Amino acid sequence: MRRTDFLGALAAVTFAGMSPLAVRAAVPNSTRRVLWLRRSGYDDEIMAPFCVDGRTLYDPGYKLICWLMRDRNVPMSQGYVKIDVVEIEALWEVQQMLGLTGVREPLIITSGYRSPQTNAATEGAARNSMHLYGKAADMYVPGVSMRDLFDACWSREVAGGIGYYDDHVHLDSGSRRWWVGDITVPQRSV
Numbered sequence: 001m002r003r004t005d006f007l008g009a010l011a012a013v014t015f016a017g018m019s020p021l022a023v024r025a026a027v028p029n030s031t032r033r034v035l036w037l038r039r040s041g042y043d044d045e046i047m048a049p050f051c052v053d054g055r056t057l058y059d060p061g062y063k064l065i066c067w068l069m070r071d072r073n074v075p076m077s078q079g080y081v082k083i084d085v086v087e088i089e090a091l092w093e094v095q096q097m098l099g100l101t102g103v104r105e106p107l108i109i110t111s112g113y114r115s116p117q118t119n120a121a122t123e124g125a126a127r128n129s130m131h132l133y134g135k136a137a138d139m140y141v142p143g144v145s146m147r148d149l150f151d152a153c154w155s156r157e158v159a160g161g162i163g164y165y166d167d168h169v170h171l172d173s174g175s176r177r178w179w180v181g182d183i184t185v186p187q188r189s190v
């Protein structure tokens with residue numbers, strides 16, 4: 001398959017007919033929002049409630065998520081920062097979407113916040129990466145293909161930036177755009 005065909009096919013298919021509407025229907029009002037994350041290469045795993053009243057951020061759960069997504073290559077004082085709440089909601093929505101298809105696995109985070117020095121040392125990282133602002137996560141899910149994970153991200157109404165890689169999918173809370181590997185493709189109007 002030529003790259004252009006591949007790109008077209010990637011964006012044309014939505015995730016098994018699922019939509020954020022389906023998520024909303026399955027999780028009415030979402031009063032309690034819990035994000036299940038594990039850090040790749042470490043034993044850290046959290047089941048963190050970041051919202052318990054359907055409206056406001058629940059600080060203890062939020063701090064756990066920030067802790068799990070910290071930059072592990074620098075001291076805690078530099079690596080533990082506030083992760084963008086929109087990004088956390090995006091991850092939660094993707095997890096709900098997967099849950100609707102029967103997936104019962106955590107999102108495995110391979111990269112969350114990156115300090116400037118870590119980002120500079122990361123191969124293929126954008127100089128102005130959203131990881132630098134705590135607005136991005138690289139992840140995979142056991143038993144879920146990168147393709148299906150990409151589609152779960154893509155099916156969100158406000159999709160943010162999505163990157164498709166061999167071993168992870170990048171999801172950030174920036175503007176809606178997508179790319180394969182380190183090649184940015186023209187924005188689609190969807």
Ligand SMILES: [Zn+2]
Pocket residue numbers: 111131136137138163170171
């Ligand atoms: Zn990334």
